[in-house]
Amino acid sequence: MVGTVRLAVIPGDGIGPEVVGEALKALAAVTDGSEVSFQQTEFSLGAARYLETGDVMSDDDLAAIAGHDAILLGAVGGAPGDPRLLGANIERGLLLKLRFELDHYVNLRPTVLYPGVTSPLAAPGDVDFLLVREGTEGPYVGNGGAIRVGTPHEVANEVSVNTGYGVERVVRYAFAAASARPRKRLTLVHKTNVLVFAGSLWKRTVDAVAVEFPDITVDYLHVDAATIFLVTDPARFDVIVTDNLFGDILTDLAGAISGGIGLAASGNINPDGRFPSMFEPVHGSAPDIAGKGIADPTAAILSVALLLEHLGLTEQAQRVTRAVAADIAERGDAKRSTSEVGDAVVARLGAL
Ligand SMILES: NC(=O)C1=CN([C@@H]2O[C@H](COP(=O)(O)OP(=O)(O)OC[C@H]3O[C@@H](n4cnc5c(N)ncnc54)[C@H](O)[C@@H]3O)[C@@H](O)[C@H]2O)C=CC1
Ligand SMILES: CC(C)CC(=O)C(=O)O
Numbered sequence: 018m019v020g021t022v023r024l025a026v027i028p029g030d031g032i033g034p035e036v037v038g039e040a041l042k043a044l045a046a047v048t049d050g051s052e053v054s055f056q057q058t059e060f061s062l063g064a065a066r067y068l069e070t071g072d073v074m075s076d077d078d079l080a081a082i083a084g085h086d087a088i089l090l091g092a093v094g095g096a097p098g099d100p101r102l103l104g105a106n107i108e109r110g111l112l113l114k115l116r117f118e119l120d121h122y123v124n125l126r127p128t129v130l131y132p133g134v135t136s137p138l139a140a141p142g143d144v145d146f147l148l149v150r151e152g153t154e155g156p157y158v159g160n161g162g163a164i165r166v167g168t169p170h171e172v173a174n175e176v177s178v179n180t181g182y183g184v185e186r187v188v189r190y191a192f193a194a195a196s197a198r199p200r201k202r203l204t205l206v207h208k209t210n211v212l213v214f215a216g217s218l219w220k221r222t223v224d225a226v227a228v229e230f231p232d233i234t235v236d237y238l239h240v241d242a243a244t245i246f247l248v249t250d251p252a253r254f255d256v257i258v259t260d261n262l263f264g265d266i267l268t269d270l271a272g273a274i275s276g277g278i279g280l281a282a283s284g285n286i287n288p289d290g291r292f293p294s295m296f297e298p299v300h301g302s303a304p305d306i307a308g309k310g311i312a313d314p315t316a317a318i319l320s321v322a323l324l325l326e327h328l329g330l331t332e333q334a335q336r337v338t339r340a341v342a343a344d345i346a347e348r349g350d351a352k353r354s355t356s357e358v359g360d361a362v363v364a365r366l367g368a369l
């Protein structure tokens with residue numbers, strides 16, 4: 018790829034700006050002297066902006082972001098339970114709005130246990146799987162309501178929306194992803210024994226699409242059992258496809274077993290290319306460590322690798338991944354600052 022990539026940057030809240038700073042250093046280093054350049058526009062959005070202005074994200078912001086080729090996001094949201102943010106709904110009004118409006122129906126979350134990483138698991142084995150999380154449906158769409166709020170008889174509903182169209186397109190993406198991987202396995206994770214309507218749609222869709230992919234071995238796990246196997250035998254997974262909520266939960270667990278949430282990267286993909294895809298660490302704004310300079314920027318840097326790969330800049334993507342892998346292999350248990358990790362990755366990029 019030759020030319021200029023228009024990159025929207027949303028550093029966000031808490032550790033978001035800290036890790037995005039390091040990710041942008043890595044992006045600059047890996048594209049230095051190449052034929053592609055990144056023209057960045059920063060968008061000041063998140064809880065901090067809301068507290069200042071009362072505004073979460075305007076239609077103009079959304080339109081401006083949509084006019085870019087790709088998005089890099091840190092994390093948004095304040096401290097859970099912060100009374101000043103009650104009702105602001107930063108996550109829904111900003112993060113989910115971006116995912117929904119930009120039709121990021123594939124939320125890609127790779128998990129790799131890099132050599133040198135200490136996993137809390139006794140025998141993690143060779144962990145390398147890709148979780149394909151549906152990104153625009155499920156219980157996150159805001160189809161809910163409450164009555165008798167604040168009374169002992171309050172009733173609150175949060176409906177999980179699953180459409181045939183939405184499920185099929187993400188399932189197809191997951192099969193294609195499994196096809197491109199050597200082990201060619203796909204695991205559907207759901208809760209079909211209880212969530213029978215949505216579960217049936219997911220199961221029937223996987224069964225129907227599987228016919229077109231005879232080389233893929235397909236299996237199924239209930240989500241509760243999936244949490245067991247992620248801990249006892251994560252090496253069994255290759256591609257996992259699941260809904261928005263289960264995918265959210267399982268990928269924090271996946272981060273925890275593979276070296277920590279500070280290593281877990283993700284891409285919110287609009288495979289049709291109609292809208293810019295958005296890359297971000299799996300973690301949140303981590304208010305408990307924000308401002309201390311100790312957040313691990315690796316997930317944000319690996320999200321840059323996913324961004325580069327998505328743009329077809331495969332060689333640069335691989336260099337970033339190799340630099341991170343080399344850094345991880347040697348970091349041991351040393352406590353390093355956010356910028357020390359970023360600098361170490363940049364130094365390795367220079368040598369690759
Ligand atoms: N994509 C996003 O923007 C996301 C935003 N959030 C928001 O972030 C805020 C905090 O949410 P939490 O549930 O506390 O989840 P969190 O992921 O921010 O933090 C959970 C734990 O992981 C640690 N952690 C997270 N990232 C780390 C890193 N890079 N290096 C080292 N440690 C790290 C934190 O210190 C904390 O102990 C909330 O407002 C939440 O809604 C949560 C998840 C994703
Ligand atoms: C606000 C949440 C939907 C963000 C999150 O936890 C995630 O995408 O992993």
Ligand SMILES: [Mg+2]
Binds near residue numbers: 265266269299
């Ligand atoms: Mg999450």
